Amino acid sequence: MSKEAVSATGLADHPLVQLTLMRFREFVREPEAIFWVFIFPILLAAGLGIAFRNRPPEVLGIAAVTPELAQSLRREKLLDVRQLSSDAAAEALRTGKVVLLAEPGPGGAVVYRYDDTNPEGRAAHMLADRAIQRAAGRVDPVASSERLMREPGSRYIDFLIPGLLGMNLMGSAIWGMGFAIVDARRKKLIKRLVATPMPRSYYLMSFGLSRLVLLWVEVAVVLGFGMLFFGVPLRGSLFDLSVLCVLGSMSFCALGLLIAARARTIEAASGLMNLVMMPMWIVSGVFFSAQRFPDVVQPAIKALPLTAAIDGLRAIMLQSANLVQLATQLAILGAWLIVCFTLAMRLFRWR
């Protein structure tokens, strides 16, 4: 950093600060960018979280034609019992409003009418019969108890939030870099800047710096949403998570820089960005486990930066892994950072 610039006009007027401020202002004054980076991931997480939520056990509707039967059946909480006349009950069963009908048979027996090809009908039959038998005094010969698997950490939303976090880190870095650089090149702004004494490395560094600032907001938004609304756990340390996010984001920035190094038009850059990101969205385990792909391609998938980032995020959040255990993922991200940045510096078109 140039000492003269600092002493002459103060830190706020250091070129790197001013360039970063420019990036920052361009971003926050673009409402669409705010939407895609902050609002969209929340909508996506909310939508998927709701679609794949663990539903409460379903209550089955059945009909009983006598008050005695209805009373016995109501002891079973998973049954919604309606007491109806014979005709009305038959009608309700036929139209699917109830899945089972219980009526008294000859000699104190109970007759169940239901469709045995309908799983709900079969379930209702078992529950109803158990309730009737117990009400009549049956005692089960074997004692049993239940332990329900509904704690946080094993649900789809717990799997999804780290995936979305990783996808968001990649998207905002690559889109942020790509569009801004190509737009500045197209408008000859880059050429104008290199016509000043501005050190070129500052221009590139300003993108990384503004990302480092915005990163916290993005991570906090997605993570906070997941934790607050879905109780997604963060079992590892926040520090480890931060280190991983910073390294991941910088690697994606370098990749974005490489993508935008030569493109002259937004169209060319968009195409390249999609070409790079689309495969990773699919194979890197954002929405479903990367393990589903054949073993042959696993090493290639593991070497992708998004896979490394998401695997790391999941390990920290769900399995309380620490950075030492994630050495492989960190090394992969570091390698992408160095290789992409070096190549981008060589290839970058300054006009």
Place this chain on the structure above:
Amino acid sequence: MVAVDGLELDVRPGECFGLLGPNGAGKTTTIEICEGLTPADSGEVELLGMRWDAHAGELRQRLGIQLQETQLSEKLTVMETVRLFRSFFRQGPETSEVIGLVHLEEKRNSRVGGLSGGQKQRLALACALVGNPDFLFLDEPTTGLDPQARRQLWELIEQFKLAGRTILLTTHYMDEAERLCDRVAIMDHGKVIALGTPRELIASIGVEHMVEFAAGTVAKALEVAALRRIEGVRDLRAENGNVQMQVTELHRAVPALLDELSRQGVPLTELRTHSASLEDVFVTLTGRHLRDE
């Protein structure tokens, strides 16, 4: 493709030097080679006693550059833009002072995207001035502006001339070159075809005035040969009933022309005269108009 070939120019300290020529003449290539933005295949550029290969960093500190068609970031305000550019230079005036220089005080907090063409151009000029440059490059500073905005910009450039800065500007407006430039190089097809002060260049074609007239439709054709014989007429072009004459002494040539036309029985529908301009120099040298695209 060779845009500029065999150019030798010498801009003197404190002067405003103009590269004048039609679009595609190689003006921008020339100025960008001087600015160190386009590498030349061969040749040397020396500025303020320095060369690009050896002193790029120092040169950048001392040059003020305005590029053709730069679009500054639309999301930033005038103030933020000037401050950004100011931060790149070791020394120079305060941000608000530069904004005052180009008369954008009222727009200081406006977004660049909301400025008019003339205001954007003045902002671009401000960005070229933030480092208090010794040498100012202006590439087509008034292209695309309305007449009032052009005059405003000319006044600004004249102030910088008075402040003793060296200026190299390109333009395809001959009135701009005549008004602003101490010396002009007329370029065409990548070569300099004339070089000198505007006055010298105009004098070099040996005429002081141009007379143009249009004749009404008459039974017999205009006798052009008789017009050539009028005293003081140097050159004459006639096309579609429009006649353009280069004359040395307007006060003699015009009465003689009117007499001759009335003798031939040709009615005048239009008569214009103007002092010879750089445009006429260009037409004389190339046979084409500057604005012919």
